[in-house]
Structure formats: C-alpha cells, structure tokens
Amino acid sequence: MKRFRKLYLHIGLGKTGTTSVQRDILANAKLLESKHDIFYPTHFPHERHFHGNHSILLRALYSSHADVRARLVARGLESAEQLAAYNKQTLACLERGFAQTGAANLMLSAESVAHFYRPDMLELAQWLSGYADEIIVLACVRHPVHALSSEIQQRLNIGSVLEDLYAKPPFYRFKSLFQRVERAFGPGSLVVYDFSAAVADPRGLTRAMFAQLGIDLGEQFRPRPPSNTSMSHEAALLISALNHSLPVMVNGARNRLRKANEIQRLAKIPGRKYTAPAAVYEQVVASMKPDLDWLREHYGLALDASYPDPGAAYDSFSPESIEAIALELAAYSRMRYGLLSPLISSYASLRALGSRCYRALGGRR
Numbered sequence: 001m002k003r004f005r006k007l008y009l010h011i012g013l014g015k016t017g018t019t020s021v022q023r024d025i026l027a028n029a030k031l032l033e034s035k036h037d038i039f040y041p042t043h044f045p046h047e048r049h050f051h052g053n054h055s056i057l058l059r060a061l062y063s064s065h066a067d068v069r070a071r072l073v074a075r076g077l078e079s080a081e082q083l084a085a086y087n088k089q090t091l092a093c094l095e096r097g098f099a100q101t102g103a104a105n106l107m108l109s110a111e112s113v114a115h116f117y118r119p120d121m122l123e124l125a126q127w128l129s130g131y132a133d134e135i136i137v138l139a140c141v142r143h144p145v146h147a148l149s150s151e152i153q154q155r156l157n158i159g160s161v162l163e164d165l166y167a168k169p170p171f172y173r174f175k176s177l178f179q180r181v182e183r184a185f186g187p188g189s190l191v192v193y194d195f196s197a198a199v200a201d202p203r204g205l206t207r208a209m210f211a212q213l214g215i216d217l218g219e220q221f222r223p224r225p226p227s228n229t230s231m232s233h234e235a236a237l238l239i240s241a242l243n244h245s246l247p248v249m250v251n252g253a254r255n256r257l258r259k260a261n262e263i264q265r266l267a268k269i270p271g272r273k274y275t276a277p278a279a280v281y282e283q284v285v286a287s288m289k290p291d292l293d294w295l296r297e298h299y300g301l302a303l304d305a306s307y308p309d310p311g312a313a314y315d316s317f318s319p320e321s322i323e324a325i326a327l328e329l330a331a332y333s334r335m336r337y338g339l340l341s342p343l344i345s346s347y348a349s350l351r352a353l354g355s356r357c358y359r360a361l362g363g364r365r
Contacts, residue, residue, distance in 0.1 A: 001098075001130070001131075002098035002099055002101075002131065003130075003131060003132065003133065004039075004098075004103075004104060004105055004106040004131055004132040004133070005104045005105055005132070005133055005134070006104075006105045006106070006132060006133070006134045006135075006136060007105070007106045007107070007108070007128055007131060007132035007134070007135045007136070008038070008105065008106070008107040008108070008136050008138060008213060009107075009108050009109075009110070009113065009128065009135060009136070009137045009138065009185075010107065010108070010109040010110070010138045010209070011109075011110065011111055011113040011114045011137060011138065011139050011181075012111030012114055012139065012140065013111060013114050013139055013140060013141060013142070013172055014111045014114065014147075014150075014151065014154070014172075015142060015147040015150040015151055015154070016140035016141070016142050016147075016195040016198075017140070017195070017198070017199070017205040018053075018109070018111050018140075019051075019053065019229075020205055020206070020223075020224070020226055021109065021205055021206045021209055022051065022052035022053045022109050023051055023052050023224050024052075024204075024205075024206040024221075024223045024224055025040050025052055025107070025109065025206065026040070026042055026051060026052030027222070027224055028217075028221050028222060029042050031220055031221060032107075032217075032221075033101060033103050035218070035220065036215060036217070037103050037104050037105055038103055038105045038106070038107050038215075039097065039098070039101040039103035039105065039106050039107070040052075040106075040107045040108075040109075041054070041093070041094055041097045041106075041108070042097075043093055043096075043097060044057060044089075044090065044093050045093075046086060046089040046090070046093075047090075052109065053109060053110065053111075054108045054109055054110040055110040055111055055112035055113075056075065056112070057090045057110070058108070058110045058112060058113060058124065059071075059072070059110070059112040060072060060077065060083060060086055060087055060090065061087050061090065061091075061124075061127075062116065062120035062123055062124055063083065063120075064119070064120065065117055065120070068120075070249065070252065071158075073249070073252065073253065073254065074158065074159070074248060074249060074254055076254075078253065078254075098131070106131065106132060114139070114172065114177055116180075118180055118183070118184075121180055121181070121184040122183075122184050124184070125184035125185045135185050135186075135189055136189060136191060136213065137181055137185050137189050137190045137191070138190075138191050138193075138209065138212060138213065139178070139181075139190060139191070139192050139193075140192075140193055140194075140195050140198060140209065141172075141174065141192055141193070141194060141195060141295065141301060141303065142194075142195035142196070142303070143196075143292075143303040143304060143305035144171035144172070144284050144285075144288050144305075145281050145284055145285060145305035145306075145307065146195075146196075146305045147171065148169060148170075148171065148276060148280070148281065148284055149230075149273075149274050149275060149276060149308070150230065151169075151170040151171065152165050152169075152170065152236070152274075152276060153230060153231050153236060153274060155170060156231075156236055156239045156240060156243065156263075157239075157263055157267070158248065159243050159247065159248030159249065160240075160243060161240045161243050161244045162236065162237070162240040163240075163244075165276075166276060166277065166280050169276075169280055169283060169284050169287075171284055171287075171288060173291055174291040174292070174294065174295045175290070175291050175294045175295075178190060178192070178298075178299075191212050191213070192295075192299045192301065193208075193209075193212050193301075194301050194303065196303075204223050205223075206221070206223055207221065207223070230273075230274065231266075231267040231269075231274060232269055232270055232271030232272060232273070232274060232321065233271055233272050233273060233274040233275065234269055234270075234271035234272070234317050234318065234321035235266055235267050235268070235269040235271065235274075235321075236274045237315070237317075238266045238269060238325075239263055239266050239267065242262065242263070242266065246258055265328070269321055269324050269325060269328070270320050270321060270324050271317070271318045271320055271321035271324075272318055273308070275308045275309075277314060278307060281307045281308075282307075
C-alpha cells in the first residue's frame with residue numbers, strides 16, 4: 001500500500017473561497033505533482049459533479065448519522081446498495097491513483113469534513129493515517145457575520161427556507177470544531193489562517209493557502225478567473241418560497257415534482273445584494289463572541305466585521321428584478337405554447353376526422 005510522507009487535508013472552511021481554491025488546484029494538478037511533489041486525486045468518473053472538491057466522496061464514506069444519509073439521498077444515493085457501490089468506486093479510484101503517482105505527498109480538499117460528527121472524524125483520521133506519516137489539517141476562517149449571507153444562500157440551494165435559517169443561523173463553532181479536529185488528528189496538526197488576509201494577498205487565495213504550508217507555487221501555477229455564484233436578495237426570497245411550497249425532500253425521498261434546474265434559473269434573477277435582517281446578524285455576534293475570543297487566544301487571530309447595509313426594505317423587489325421575472329414568465333409562456341400548439345392542432349384534426357367518419361357511417365351530429 002502506498003504511504004505518503006505528508007497528507008495535507010484542506011477542510012475549507014465553507015465560504016472562504018474553497019471552490020475557487022479547489023478549481024485552481026484541479027486545473028494545475030499535474031504541475032503540483034511534477035514540480036511540488038504533491039498528488040491531488042482528480043479521477044472519479046462515478047462522480048459526475050467532481051470539480052476538485054472531495055467533499056461528497058469523503059462524506060459518503062462516513063455517513064452513519066440519519067441527517068447525513070438524508071443529504072446523500074438528495075444527491076441520488078437513495079439505498080444502502082447504491083451507497084456501498086459508490087464508496088467502492090471511490091476507494092478504487094483513490095487506490096489506483098495512489099499506486100500510480102510518484103509524489104511523496106498527498107492533498108485532499110473537502111469542506112464537508114468540518115461538519116463531521118466526532119465518531120466520523122475519528123474514523124476518517126484513523127483511515128487517513130494509514131496512508132501518511134504526518135497529517136496536516138488546513139482551515140481558513142472568516143468572521144461569521146461576513147460569511148452569513150453566503151452560508152444562507154448555500155442552504156437555500158439545497159432546500160432550506162429563510163425563516164428556519166433566521167431562527168437558527170448557520171455558522172461554524174470554531175472552538176468545538178477545532179478541538180474535534182485536534183482530538184482526531186493529534187495536537188498541533190491544525191493550521192488556521194484568516195480569510196480576509198488571504199483575500200488581500202496579491203498572490204491570490206490559492207497561493208496564499210499554500211504559503212501557509214511553506215510552499216511557493218511560483219509563476220507557472222495559473223489560477224482560474226474568479227467566479228461569483230452569489231444570488232440577489234430577490235432571488236433568495238423566491239427560492240425560499242419555492243422550497244417552502246415544494247420541499248426538496250418528501251417522506252425521506254427526493255420530491256419528484258422538483259426539477260434539477262429550478263433553483264439555478266431563479267438564482268439568476270438580478271437585484272440588490274442579499275442581506276439577512278439586522279436582528280439575525282446581532283444574534284450571530286452575540287452567539288459567537290466566546291468562540292471568537294477563544295480563537296484569538298489559541299490561534300492569535302482577531303476576526304472583525306461590520307453589519308452589511310440592506311439598503312432597502314427587506315421584502316421589496318427592485319425594478320430590475322420585476323422586469324427579469326416578467327421576462328422569465330413570458331419565456332415560459334412561449335415555451336408552453338410552443339409545446340402545446342402541435343398537440344392542440346393534432347387534437348382538432350383528429351376530432352374533425354372522427355366527425356367525418358361518424359357521418360360516413362350514417363351518424364348524425
């Protein structure tokens with residue numbers, strides 16, 4: 001069995017440019033292997049949505065909890081047999097890649113690890129320790145207030161509704177998470193750095209991350225152009241309403257009335273920048289103060305943030321959004337008419353033919 005000198009496990013955190021980093025590494029994986037002696041697994045033909053993120057691959061391997069299984073069902077892994085087959089293919093791809101690479105070090109990137117329950121994280125650490133002499137876990141942190149709108153949008157994309165997210169805002173509990181990581185991977189295994197400093201780094205997010213490991217990627221490493229996947233405030237309201245009226249999951253299974261492209265189309269509705277109500281930000285600040293104090297004490301990181309300015313009434317729709325919605329509805333009506341017109345025409349023709357046949361056989365109207 002292949003054994004690496006070091007294993008770098010990047011766990012996000014979520015909403016710290018993780019997707020951009022993963023796509024940069026994916027695009028430069030061969031360079032990373034040949035020049036920097038780091039193997040980044042990229043070949044997973046059974047995972048059609050793989051774009052450099054190992055999250056679903058590792059999450060599926062450790063999914064004993066009911067809520068984790070429910071999320072996997074939403075991804076199409078609905079039975080134990082499907083999950084077992086998926087995991088078998090994942091392990092085969094990893095083993096094949098490990099055997100073929102000549103690199104001395106391994107890197108995986110999976111922000112899902114930051115959501116692992118303690119038993120799952122312990123099992124993951126034990127499994128990974130069989131492949132490397134040393135494991136270094138890398139985490140980028142962002143003030144919860146700055147990350148909140150992105151965290152909420154991500155959960156809307158998988159079926160949540162705003163009312164639930166405001167009642168229980170999503171954010172990382174730094175203290176419990178990092179203590180869980182160090183218990184699983186060992187004291188001193190965790191490297192933590194500040195997202196705001198990485199954003200300000202002229203070398204870019206990915207080079208800034210590798211710099212935390214003492215690795216200079218050099219000029220040959222070509223980052224991909226950044227992409228903005230955020231949705232407008234108006235789009236968030238619409239998606240939340242859809243998720244409330246037609247839940248993504250019904251009785252433990254994916255709702256057959258929901259289509260794959262619904263949320264993507266709504267998310268493109270333009271408008272003003274999404275912001276939660278001020279009371280939600282205040283709740284996050286109050287809840288996170290002990291964690292932020294702990295982070296400053298243990299990792300020397302002082303995270304600061306200010307509340308975003310909503311700029312308009314929470315429930316209002318901008319003229320730009322109203323116009324976009326009107327055009328979307330008009331396009332849908334044209335598409336519907338285009339699909340139904342041949343059917344209506346065929347029905348009229350068949351009805352006329354039936355009438356002629358009826359009269360030819362001596363019937364009367």
